[in-house]
Amino acid sequence: EAGVTQFPSHSVIEKGQTVTLRCDPISGHDNLYWYRRVMGKEIKFLLHFVKESKQDESGMPNNRFLAERTGGTYSTLKVQPAELEDSGVYFCASSQVGGLLASGANVLTFGAGSRLTVL
């Protein structure tokens, strides 16, 4: 089974430019999450999709960030215009329908991340 794939693995852009990150979740996983880790700090939640709907976008930093999941398959996260503080590693993760195991826990499968460097 293919895992969660993210593209690009690394992107270097200048302040003010636009970058679009893509995530392909595990096939059949309705839950898709975006997280971000900045400079070795905690991994922060950005948003959660259930299929194509945004279930929770409380972690999105500001309106320069736009996430989409058209058709409920892959997702994109666009940063426009990018600022220096947007640099970090953006992780995508997915989990099964309802996200709950028999134990009632949501176990996520992560992609390798997209490292964004804004100069």
Next chain:
Amino acid sequence: SQQGEEDPQALSIQEGENATMNCSYKTSINNLQWYRQNSGRGLVHLILIRSNEREKHSGRLRVTLDTSKKSSSLLITASRAADTASYFCATDWCNDYKLSFGAGTTVTVRA
């Protein structure tokens, strides 16, 4: 806000030794999970402990949970070079099943 917080931030041990790291959290939880991240890779789920459990084992991993202290520990026994990685605890709470992570503990196992 940050829910889990790991301690120590970094740990260096000799191969064969045990590694212990701790996680503290702020609110009541449903479950606590530990994940590992090898350099350049995604996070990998290691083990899950529910709020009504006190200890879980999986291979060389032992996790404890003390809900009265809002803390958990992860013990890796007989460490190997391949255990070199960052380890994160993640919690979920109430009816919110999204996971909150800490900043992680970076473990280096020296050969």
